[in-house]
Amino acid sequence: xxxxxxADSASLHWRxxxxxxxxxxxxxxxxxxxxxxxxxxxxxxxDVSPSCFHAAGAAHGTIYFKxxxxxxxxxxxxxxxxxxxxxxxxxxxxxxxxKGGRVTAEGRWVxxxxxxxxAEARLIDEEGEEVGRGTGTFQRSRIPxxxxxxYNAGLRAALA
Numbered sequence: 001x002x003x004x005x006x007a008d009s010a011s012l013h014w015r016x017x018x019x020x021x022x023x024x025x026x027x028x029x030x031x032x033x034x035x036x037x038x039x040x041x042x043x044x045x046x047d048v049s050p051s052c053f054h055a056a057g058a059a060h061g062t063i064y065f066k067x068x069x070x071x072x073x074x075x076x077x078x079x080x081x082x083x084x085x086x087x088x089x090x091x092x093x094x095x096x097x098x099k100g101g102r103v104t105a106e107g108r109w110v111x112x113x114x115x116x117x118x119a120e121a122r123l124i125d126e127e128g129e130e131v132g133r134g135t136g137t138f139q140r141s142r143i144p145x146x147x148x149x150x151y152n153a154g155l156r157a158a159l160a
Contacts, residue, residue, distance in 0.1 A: 015155065016145070016155040019151060020148060020151040021074065023150025024150065030066070039078050040119075043104055044070055047103075048098050048102075059098035064123065068092065068133070068134035072107045072135070072138070073087060079109060079117065083140040088139045090134055094131075095133070098123070116137055117137070120133065121136075
């Protein structure tokens with residue numbers, strides 16, 4: 001869990017990452033919220049509505065990928081405080097259809113801290129069942145986190 005005082009550098013970085021997630025234009029398409037719960041740990045809470053369904057009435061695979069990739073990405077980026085990470089590969093496993101409702105993506109850093117990081121994520125439906133999982137590799141980019149408006153907005157909010 002984040003420290004109670006909320007003022008240490010790790011906690012500030014986590015809040016800034018939450019701001020970065022909220023600022024991404026693609027996230028306006030989804031009812032979702034990122035929560036950094038500790039070093040190497042993230043959760044994304046989101047609602048799956050019929051607007052996300054394929055023709056057979058369940059969530060399209062793009063929803064699985066989006067939420068699993070984001071959860072794993074942010075879990076990994078908790079360990080990198082200077083650079084934006086890029087997804088270089090991601091493997092998915094679909095175990096059950098998502099028929100709608102509240103779903104949580106739980107991300108967890110697995111290994112690596114220098115150039116390439118590995119993280120995994122799983123999707124849990126509102127009944128508590130795992131509906132999918134994935135593992136990704138993430139590489140440091142040349143993009144400084146400090147150059148991103150959303151990161152800075154999250155940092156300012158954490159300091160306020």
